[in-house]
Amino acid sequence: xxxxxxPTEMTAxxxxxxxxxxxxxxxxxxxxxxxxxxxxxxxxxxxxxxxxGLEEKGRFSSFLSRSKxxxxxxxxxxxxxDSASYLCAVRxxxxxxxxxxxxxxxxxx
Amino acid sequence: xxxxxxTPRHLVMGMxxxxxxxxxxxxxxxxxxxxKQSAKKPLELMFVYNFKEQTExxxxxxxxxPECPNSSHLFLHLHTLQPEDSALYLCASSQAHEATDTQYxxxxxxxxxx
Numbered sequence: 001x002x003x004x005x006x007p008t009e010m011t012a013x014x015x016x017x018x019x020x021x022x023x024x025x026x027x028x029x030x031x032x033x034x035x036x037x038x039x040x041x042x043x044x045x046x047x048x049x050x051x052x053g054l055e056e057k058g059r060f061s062s063f064l065s066r067s068k069x070x071x072x073x074x075x076x077x078x079x080x081x082d083s084a085s086y087l088c089a090v091r092x093x094x095x096x097x098x099x100x101x102x103x104x105x106x107x108x109x
Numbered sequence: 110x111x112x113x114x115x116t117p118r119h120l121v122m123g124m125x126x127x128x129x130x131x132x133x134x135x136x137x138x139x140x141x142x143x144x145k146q147s148a149k150k151p152l153e154l155m156f157v158y159n160f161k162e163q164t165e166x167x168x169x170x171x172x173x174x175p176e177c178p179n180s181s182h183l184f185l186h187l188h189t190l191q192p193e194d195s196a197l198y199l200c201a202s203s204q205a206h207e208a209t210d211t212q213y214x215x216x217x218x219x220x221x222x223x
Binding site for chain 1: 113149150151152154165199206211212213214215216217219
């Protein structure tokens with residue numbers, strides 16, 4: 001079966017750096033997405049990786065290793081507003097998105 | 110109005126009621142999706158419409174009935190639901206389903222079935 005694994009919850013301190021990992025086993029691979037979802041709100045697109053390596057976008061970076069079935073989202077200079085759930089999703093060979101259960105990130109002052 | 114909108118934002122219904130959820134996208138996209146999001150579980154894809162044609166129905170019970178009258182509007186008709194159907198129902202859209210396009214989500218309808 002297809003599976004996406006990510007930690008259920010993480011805690012970090014304001015101003016620090018946090019890395020959220022995602023491992024996947026899917027039928028084919030057509031890209032990996034990271035979304036941010038604040039409580040009670042829509043998931044919003046953060047990043048897309050289809051080739052190996054690091055994609056940087058401001059305070060957020062996303063890394064992909066297709067051979068290892070692994071990605072991470074790196075958040076720098078954490079702010080209180082970064083408290084949210086972070087969803088990892090992989091597009092499989094049928095172009096269907098397979099989702100992880102999300103990582104709830106708690107930022108403490 | 111921009112993006113993807115959903116109404117109502119909150120809905121409480123009894124098991125014998127009939128209600129409908131509405132989604133509208135203002136992005137000029139051709140694919141629309143219904144997802145179910147339950148606490149601490151992955152998003153579950155329910156239905157996919159690509160150019161107004163239903164292309165996916167992931168073993169969803171018949172008490173959920175989708176309708177896509179045009180590429181900008183998507184409905185989810187609900188009848189004789191069960192308490193376990195209580196969840197957040199998210200609508201999303203993308204340029205097309207067959208391409209490697211990003212999906213954009215609406216804020217969801219929080220459904221409670223009594």
